[in-house]
Amino acid sequence: MDKYSCLIVDDEPIARDIIQTYCGHLEQLQVAASCGNALEAKQVLQQQKIDILFLDINMPVMDGISFVKTLKNPPQVIFTTAYKEHAHHAFDLAACDYLLKPFSFDRFIIAVDKAIEKISPLPEKTAANPDRITEDFVFIRTEGKIFKIKYADLLYAEAQGNYTKIITGSQTLSPKMPFTAFEEMLPKNMFLRAHRSFIINKSRISHIEGNRVFINGTEIPIGSNYRDSLMTDLGFSK
Structure with a gap:
């Protein structure tokens, strides 16, 4: 050990x-x-x-x-x-x-x-391919192109009907993809649900005030059903 x-x-x-x-x-x-x-x-x-x-x-x-x-x-x-x-x-x-x-x-x-x-990070394995080590990025297809998005650059994502709005430090993408499907593509140790319509990158949080979390100057609501789990994950007891 x-x-x-x-x-x-x-x-x-x-x-x-x-x-x-x-x-x-x-x-x-x-x-x-x-x-x-x-x-x-x-x-x-x-x-x-x-x-x-x-x-x-x-x-x-x-x-x-x-x-x-x-x-x-x-x-x-x-x-x-x-x-x-x-x-x-x-x-x-x-x-x-x-x-x-x-x-x-x-x-x-x-x-x-x-x-x-x-x-000493352990290699993560996917259900589809248990021998594949999880990368630090994801590929997204939209607008006839395939974009490579690094997890560290992804600020947050927002559900918009049949689309998912993805906001990074340099661009905004809106692939036709269910919100839950996109959430499954993200490492759970880096990304948290703050609201039923928002997933956030916890490393990009600047501060939390009341029922709002601020990322890169953007105000994101914290849903009442997600607040306890969010705060616990960030290190705060109930």
Whole structure:
């Protein structure tokens, strides 16, 4: 079994102890160090390789958000904080996950699994061809052409009757394709249903306000039937 080196950074000793205890229950995690502030953590990162960084946001001297911005090649960052209003900053920094204190052990495991998946992604297999590794793009036929769309460039998609409106950073396509069929083509770890008529790329979220999610300046509604699952996937307990 692969071992993943972890660094815990929190100014509260009890919070550090909880995370260290949680890590101790997972055989693949190895705690390299536990620090009370960002400056101590920076020294550790300079001295050894860290795979997963459990980082509090509200700390003296330098907060967690500012600390990550100083790192050229940060490890997978899992923010831990008691303040949910920092979430949009975490999204901007492409944090692996965001744990809102107090968080349960099962929620901790979900965050760790996300980090490990990013460090050592497993090849995905399709039902049609179990030996085919999933690519990072999809081909869409429309307007007599076939377009290659990278998942990372896809902002969101909207249901429009028998068509699906696909919005990327550079173009808008409207293939004649059922919305659910297009959803099945997308990796579920990257794309979420925010509404019965909208699928969003969670890595492109700028912020969430009330029942609206904002992507690239566009306001997208969050449906009441999808809000709980959306927020849970983004790291927020009900």
